[in-house]
Every structure is written in C-alpha cells, then in structure tokens.
Amino acid sequence: LVANETYGPKDTDISPQLTKIKNTAGVQAVFVFGLGQGPAIVTKNYKQLGITLPLYIITVQNAVPYSMLGVATSSTAFFRTLGGSVGLAVFGSIMNNRFAVEFMRGLPPAISNNVPAAQLDSLSHNPQALLSADAQSQLKGLLGNLGPQGAALFDQVLQALRHGLQSALSQVFLIALAVLLVSLVIHLLIKEIPLRKQHSGGDPAVENRGKGKG
Helix, strand or coil: CCCCCCCCCCCCCCHHHHHHHHCCCCCCCCCCCCCCCHHHHHHHHHHHCCCCCCHHHHHHHHCCCHHHHHHHHHHHHHHHHHHHHHHHHHHHHHHHHHHHHHHHHHCCHHHHHHCCHHHHHHHHCCCHHHCCHHHHHHHHHHHHCCCCCHHHHHHHHHHHHHHHHHHHHHHHHHHHHHHHHHHHHHHHCCCCCCCCCCCCCCCHHHHCCCCCCC
C-alpha cells in the first residue's frame, strides 16, 4: 500500500485525492471501497484525470517475443473491446428479461385485466415511468380511466416497476460478481515471467535470463 485517501458521503468531486494518488510513485492499482455514489464519482474523476495503469498490457508484451509486440498490444486492445461489447449485450439481455418477468409478476390483477397488453408490454421493456415525468403523466392518465382506484393502481404500477428493476439489477450484479471471482482465480494462476532484460527478438523465457551466466 503506497497511498491511502478517503472521501466523504457528500463529496461530489474526488479529483484532489486522485491527483495525490496519481503523483505517488509505485502505484500499480487503485482499489475503491464504498457504497452509493462515491465509487461512481471516483470512476468519473479517474477518467477525467487521464489516470492509466497499463500493467496488463505490459504483462502481455513481456510474455511474447519482441518482434510480436505490435500484434500482442493490438490484440489486447481488440479483445478488451470485444469483451466489453459482448459483456454489455449479455448483461443487458439478462437485465431486460428479468425485469420484464418480475414486473409482470408484481402487477395486481386489476391492472392486468384492464390495461391494454401492448401498454403493459411497453412498460415491461422500458422502465422510463420511474424517471420520466411525461411517461408518468401518460400512465396516470391511462389508469385514471379505471375510476377512483386509478391513483392507487398507479402507485402499485410504480412499485412493480421498482421491484422489477431492483431484481434485475441484483441478478446482473450477482452474475458479474461470479465472473469477477472466476477472473480473479484465472489471474492468480497466470505464470509469472520476470521483465525481459534485453530485446533480442527471441523467446521471452530466454530473454528474461539475460546475459548473467557465462
């Protein structure tokens, strides 16, 4: 541990702490422990400050012959981008499917029987009613046609939306945690190769031994 900085629960800018970490020699990784908006602000400021810790790229470059450095570097960037795209698609699909199932399951029978199926299907694939005032107004107007109970049903729909979104996000984060743990185990099993001593263009295992023996 070469640096230790803290932030408060009400902080909206953590750039000063990150700047100190950035200027500290020997930093190889940044670990953020916290809940709420703190880690998200750290991530935003981290990117704004242009902090980069390219240790993984160095590891890959050190494991291949010098003549293959370009291929190894570009392949690392390619597979990182590919993994991000595939991961986003997979987790997005899981979240959407789980949200739709939990939302429909949480709806009271009065809504399922009186609200058009097309409207319910639209809500089950887009929880904008939780964020958009216009969407809430449209939904409230639609449920207002059901009589005095419309206001109560509107609150129940919002509650079903919240429950569905919460369940979907919980499942996504649990799966992501499992993937993270598997990745951690795989990284711990990666063979350690000392940094090369010279650039002969040959095998890295030979290069790393240098010319110390005669």
